[in-house]
Amino acid sequence: MTLDHVGIAAASPAARALFESLLGAAPYKVETVESEGVTTVFFGDGGRPGAAPKLELLETDAPDSPVGRFLASRGPGVHHLAFEVRDLDAALATVDALGLRRLGEPRPGADGKRIAFLHPKDTAGVLVELLETPRMPRETRRVDVPGGHVAVHVSGPAEAPPLVVLHGALGSTDLEMDRLVRFWERRFRVHAVDFRGHGASSALEGTPGWDDFTADALAAVEALPAFRLFGFSMGGAIALAVAARLGARVERLAVHGVNVRWSRADVDRMIGPMQATLASGGRWAERLEQTHGPGWERLVAQLAAFTEGLPEAHMPASLISAITASTLVSAGSADRYFDVSNAVGLYREIPDAQLWVVPGLDHPIQGVDAEAFARMVGDHLAG
Numbered sequence: 466m467t468l469d470h471v472g473i474a475a476a477s478p479a480a481r482a483l484f485e486s487l488l489g490a491a492p493y494k495v496e497t498v499e500s501e502g503v504t505t506v507f508f509g510d511g512g513r514p515g516a517a518p519k520l521e522l523l524e525t526d527a528p529d530s531p532v533g534r535f536l537a538s539r540g541p542g543v544h545h546l547a548f549e550v551r552d553l554d555a556a557l558a559t560v561d562a563l564g565l566r567r568l569g570e571p572r573p574g575a576d577g578k579r580i581a582f583l584h585p586k587d588t589a590g591v592l593v594e595l596l597e598t599p600r601m602p603r604e605t606r607r608v609d610v611p612g613g614h615v616a617v618h619v620s621g622p623a624e625a626p627p628l629v630v631l632h633g634a635l636g637s638t639d640l641e642m643d644r645l646v647r648f649w650e651r652r653f654r655v656h657a658v659d660f661r662g663h664g665a666s667s668a669l670e671g672t673p674g675w676d677d678f679t680a681d682a683l684a685a686v687e688a689l690p691a692f693r694l695f696g697f698s699m700g701g702a703i704a705l706a707v708a709a710r711l712g713a714r715v716e717r718l719a720v721h722g723v724n725v726r727w728s729r730a731d732v733d734r735m736i737g738p739m740q741a742t743l744a745s746g747g748r749w750a751e752r753l754e755q756t757h758g759p760g761w762e763r764l765v766a767q768l769a770a771f772t773e774g775l776p777e778a779h780m781p782a783s784l785i786s787a788i789t790a791s792t793l794v795s796a797g798s799a800d801r802y803f804d805v806s807n808a809v810g811l812y813r814e815i816p817d818a819q820l821w822v823v824p825g826l827d828h829p830i831q832g833v834d835a836e837a838f839a840r841m842v843g844d845h846l847a848g
């Protein structure tokens with residue numbers, strides 16, 4: 466939850482001119498919200514997503530509107546604080562669980578947002594607005610692969626450069642990639658793939674190998690003449706294999722949290738938590754069931770068997786050195802599974818590579834500062 470803007474009730478149009486002079490900038494947006502009987506005047510950093518908090522002047526000439534009543538009783542001044550949340554319905558469920566009252570139901574607000582207000586008597590006398598930036602519409606396509614199908618979640622402007630996104634083992638697009646996709650879909654046509662056995666894709670048969678997951682990714686990109694590619698963890702290793710195979714069709718590449726040279730100790734660190742979860746459940750088990758459905762235990766067993774075989778299934782050096790795409794290799798400095806030396810090694814082996822170590826970041830990609838990470842990686846992928 467981040468502070469998006471401060472709302473100020475303005476008694477007269479003079480306030481607009483005052484703030485223009487004070488801030489040395491014109492409003493970047495003026496918009497009338499009929500349902501609230503108010504004209505909103507936004508000042509700030511261009512209204513870019515994730516920019517510094519903005520100022521929202523609220524002008525009204527309707528005395529019976531919410532802002533009109535506020536002006537009549539309290540005069541001009543700070544009216545509300547607005548916080549951006551990722552999922553408004555989830556945030557309101559928390560509000561309800563805390564026993565805080567709402568002011569009405571969620572509704573459309575200025576700037577194309579969906580908004581809701583909380584009762585100021587329950588929030589320290591401050592009117593709190595919660596807002597959500599609506600998502601780009603997403604279409605999930607089913608792509609056939611031998612023995613099943615993979616789900617490919619497509620979003621973003623049709624004319625934007627395609628970006629293919631690959632999640633990690635036991636993850637999914639929704640679980641791991643969604644926070645990044647919501648930034649990337651503003652500048653790319655995102656094609657986010659759920660590997661077989663994961664998320665919305667069909668089940669896996671037998672013990673999978675690199676070739677099975679590589680086949681999933683290749684099927685998902687079949688209709689794309691050229692594309693950018695991002696992969697996390699296992700998805701990063703598959704991204705390397707795809708880039709080596711497809712050459713110039715992969716225009717730019719970024720991989721995060723990848724290990725392509727597995728030792729026995731790497732395997733043990735990875736499969737310990739899998740076996741513990743199979744044996745005794747817990748919170749991770751609940752999340753796996755939500756993500757993959759009732760087949761989650763089978764998937765964990767299949768991925769444990771896959772991981773066991775990795776020390777004998779190294780990605781050959783000839784494959785890595787065959788990658789021609791300009792590649793950003795990134796890793797968290799606090800990755801509990803893979804030492805940074807894995808990323809350094811990869812960076813040295815890939816002919817055209819850059820290296821980025823993210824300070825303090827552990828392995829789960831859900832821990833990244835999504836906006837900063839999406840911008841850094843997105844800038845590389847955009848070229």
Ligand code: CO
Pocket residue numbers: 470472521545547594
């Ligand atoms: Co507001």
